[in-house]
Amino acid sequence: MQIGKKQFDVETHTHTYVMGILNITPDSFSDGGKYNDMDHALQHVEQMIADGMDILDIGGESTRPGYQLLSNQEEIERVVPIIEEMKRHFDIPVSLDTYKGEVAEAGIAAGIDLVNDIWGLKYDAVMAQVIAKSGLPCCLMHNRKNTNYRCFMQDVAADLAETIQIAEKAGIADDKIILDPGVGFAKSYEQNLQVINNLDSLHVFGYPLLLGTSRKSVIGLTLDVPVTERVEGTIATSVLAVIKKCAFVRVHDVKENVRAIRMAEAILQECESKGAYRKNGI
Numbered sequence: 001m002q003i004g005k006k007q008f009d010v011e012t013h014t015h016t017y018v019m020g021i022l023n024i025t026p027d028s029f030s031d032g033g034k035y036n037d038m039d040h041a042l043q044h045v046e047q048m049i050a051d052g053m054d055i056l057d058i059g060g061e062s063t064r065p066g067y068q069l070l071s072n073q074e075e076i077e078r079v080v081p082i083i084e085e086m087k088r089h090f091d092i093p094v095s096l097d098t099y100k101g102e103v104a105e106a107g108i109a110a111g112i113d114l115v116n117d118i119w120g121l122k123y124d125a126v127m128a129q130v131i132a133k134s135g136l137p138c139c140l141m142h143n144r145k146n147t148n149y150r151c152f153m154q155d156v157a158a159d160l161a162e163t164i165q166i167a168e169k170a171g172i173a174d175d176k177i178i179l180d181p182g183v184g185f186a187k188s189y190e191q192n193l194q195v196i197n198n199l200d201s202l203h204v205f206g207y208p209l210l211l212g213t214s215r216k217s218v219i220g221l222t223l224d225v226p227v228t229e230r231v232e233g234t235i236a237t238s239v240l241a242v243i244k245k246c247a248f249v250r251v252h253d254v255k256e257n258v259r260a261i262r263m264a265e266a267i268l269q270e271c272e273s274k275g276a277y278r279k280n281g282i
Contacts (some may be wrong), residue, residue, distance in 0.1 A: 001137060001175060001176075001178075001208065002137075003055060003093040003095075003113050003114050003137055004092070004093030004094065004113035004114075005091065005093070006054070006092075006093050008054070008208075008247070010178075010208035010247040013245035013247075014265070014269070015265065016238070016241055016242045016246055016247065016248065016249055016261050016265070017054040017055065017247060017248045017249075018052060018053055018054050018055075018248070018249055018251060018254055018257055018258050018261065019053070019054065019055040019056075019057050019095065019210070019248050019249065019250040019251070020045075020048040020051075020053035020055070020056055020057065020251065020252075020254045021057055021059070021214065021250060021251065021252050022041060022044065022045060022048075022056060022057065022058050022059070022082070022086075023059050023062070024041060024058065024059070024060055024078055024079065024082050025059065025060060025061060025062045025078075038081070038082070038085060041082055041085075041086075042085065042086075042089060045086060045089075045090060045092075046089075046090070047254075048254045049090060049092055051254040051255035051258060052254060052255065052258035053092070053254045053258075054092075054093070054248075055092070055093045055094075055095055055113075055114065055248070056086060056090075056092055056093070056094050056095065057095040057096075057097050057116055057250060058079055058082055058083060058086070058094060058095065058096055058097065058112075059079075059096075059097035059098075060075045060076075060078035060079035060082075060097075060098070060103075061075050061078075061098070063097075063118055063185075072100055072102040072103055075098065075100065075103045076102070076103055076106040079096060079098070079103065079106070079107060079110075080106055080107070080110045083096065083107055083110040083111060083112055084110050084111065087110070087111040093113040093114060094111065094112050094113050094114070095112065095113065095114040095115070095116045095139070096112045096114070096115055096116060097116045097118070098115070098116070098117070099117050099118050099119040099123040099124060099127065100123070100124050100127070101124045101125075101126035101127040101129075101130045102126075104117075104127060104130050104131065104134075105130050108130070108134045108136065112136070113136060113137075114136060114137050114138065114139065115127075115130075115131050115134075115136055115137075115138045115139070116138070116139040116141075117131075117138060117139065117140055117141065118141045118143055118180075118182070118185065119141070119143050120140040120141050120142060120143055120159070120160070120162075120163035120166075120182075121140060121163055121166045121167060121170075122143070122162075122163065122166070128166050128167055128169070128170035128172065129170050131167075131170070131172055131176075132167075132170040132171040132172045135176075136176065137175075137176040137177070137178065138167075138172065138176060138177060138178065139178040139179075139180055139210050139248075140160075140163050140164075140167065140177060140178070140179055140180065141179075141180035141181075141182045141185065141212075142156055142159055142160055142163075142179075142180065142181050142182035142185070142186075142195075143159075143182050143185045143186055144159055144186045145186070146186070147186050147187065147188065147191075149191070152191055152194060152195075153194065153195070153198050153201060156181065156182075156195060156202075157201070157202065157204070157205075160179055160181075160202070160205065161205075163179075164177070164205065164207075174206075174207070177207050178207060178208050178209070178210050178247065178248065179202060179205060179207045179208070179209055179210070180209070180210045180211070180212055180250075181195045181196075181199060181202060181209070181211070182195075183195060183196060183211065183212060183213045183216060183218060184212075184213070184216040184217060184218065189217070189218060189221050192216075192217075192218040193218060193222075196211070196213065196218075196237060196240065197240075199211065199240075199241070199244040199246060200244045200245065203245065208246075208247035208248065209244075209245075209246040209247055209248070210246065210247065210248040210249070210250060211237065211238075211240075211241040211244075211246045211248070211249050211250070212249070212250035213234060213237040213238075213249075214230075214234045214249075214250060214251040214252045214253070215227050215230040215231075215234060215252055216230075219233035219234060219237070220233075231253050231256055234251060234252075234253065234256075234257065235256055235257055235260045237249075238251065238257045238260055238261055238264075239260055239261070239264045241261075242261055242264040242265055242268065243264065243268070249261070
């Protein structure tokens, strides 16, 4: 998969790439207000790149529970200057985290390389056409307005199938789609654990998967820790993402997750090579 100038191997399931988070919001659940000014944002991105980040994901509106909805213009005014500066200073693919077609269009004009839609094309009717027209890849997340599941994983799969149908109808190419199971969105604590544990079942669609659990409440509730102490829990889910053959993880703490992923991949590759030797009678 081509994202910006970089080619990502999402076919062999041998590597999990890291998407680093840059929230330019005053009210993000984890790091609201820390990177709102340009200097701090640039410094933070430079550090994430040094730590091994593969894609930068910029968000201008918090999507935490009870978040304040921004107008399209407000969100555009937040994200466009940041996108332009990031593209000017760094040679790294840039994703825009938005579910609004007009904001996505502004981001595309500013130079983004990927659209990350937390509503899986179901919030704004024009979003699918905007993405299709741009020719850019997209990450489409599972989300819904209710939690009335009858059979949880089957319903998640059915919801994602609807998203894929919308994408196909709009003309978004298969090789431009990433799926996100939507941990923390329209799911209970137990359902979040369940969807993480059943990530591999979503490979049935044939698209690369992205797991986004970083510092989320499922970790806080499991470990009984505040948002500032959820690095280890996030790392555990990133290692599971490697085992479940996810192509991407989306995280705040890049260095720690990159190292954990490298370690997990080294162990798995050694196990696979030993298995090959035994199979060949060596």
